[in-house]
Amino acid sequence: MQLNFRFCCLGGVDSVERKPPTGDGDPGPTLVGKWKKRLVLIFPKRPGQLATDFANARDVLSFTKRCGPLHILGADLLGKFAPDWSQTRGTPELPEWLRPFKGFSEAEWRAEQQKFRSIWETLPKRPAPGAKTVFRSVVRHIEDLIVRPVGFQLPVQGEFLATPKSLVFRAAELWDLLMLDLLSVRRERLKKCACPSCPAPYFANRHLNATSCGREECKRWVRNQSKLKWWNDNRAEAGASSRRKVGGKYGAQKTG
Structure with missing residues (x-):
């Protein structure tokens, strides 16, 4: 029997809004939001689909409504309320105090998107299979990403979920899922x-x-x-x- 391997992360945004800057030192508009009472799992529809959507996203608000924030404060705690694969207890409800997620500025989000685009544009320039060179730090500030002629090394947090027909890795954050989805495509x-x-x-x-x-x-x-x-x-x-x-x-x- 063939076992499928897939990536996912927690999602399910109930609401998100854009707040204007409050002062001179404010970096720009800030997004704040709230999770749904019951979280869901977000899967790329096909390899590279979610990575493509993020790289091409123009509106931070609409992307966040659909997929959630890139980074989660307290991801380990939130993971305890993940959907139940065994169907023995059902998907637990988030306590009300855990539903709001940490606000972030559009400038921070855009900086992460630009970093992601830089990785996208750099990866095809890496050596083809058979080359002996190991490239570290494909772009600046990604020192933990090691790209080899075949495969890559990227430390991510999360957990494995097993079903009768598939093995799923649930990344702790959307950013980690985006990186895994990008790196799953042939460079x-x-x-x-x-x-x-x-x-x-x-x-x-x-x-x-x-x-x-x-x-x-x-x-x-x-x-x-x-x-x-x-x-x-x-x-x-x-x-x-x-x-x-x-x-x-x-x-x-x-x-x-």
Whole structure:
């Protein structure tokens, strides 16, 4: 029997709101929210799906409503109220004092997103399988991530959950799940759309030579750039060929 292995984390946001800055020293809008009475488990629908959503997310509020905060204060305590896989006791209710989650600024969230994007863009540049080099710290401030030609090493907190047909690792935080989801995709398939105006440039593609996300506008931009490059590379030769044709047709002819 084949055993499936999956990643997940706790989720289930009841409400979240954006609060404006309160003073000059405030880093910007802050998000505060509240968990549902009963938590749920969030799974990527397919490898890389959740990582792609996060990398392309434009609105912090809507992403947090759907998936929750990136980091959880007291994740171990919250984990005690995870959904029950054995179905022997049901999913316990969160006590009211544990339902609010720690507020965070949009600036902090954006900084984490930019860090994540940097990892996304750096991973495809790592050595292919067969190389002997071990790369530490793919980007700054990720010193605990070790990327090898085959596989990676990333310390994460969480617990394993076993079912008759699958083994599930429940990450303690959404950030850990996002990292695991990103690293579960073959590095050479992690792409960024070449079109600078693409609204969702990060994508995972089975075609290794893909340069655009697949949107018609982006594909058109890539085609136009390819034509422009060809013209710039060949215009000197094209110009010389044109002059030869003109000279042969209208050039000086012998008389007499």
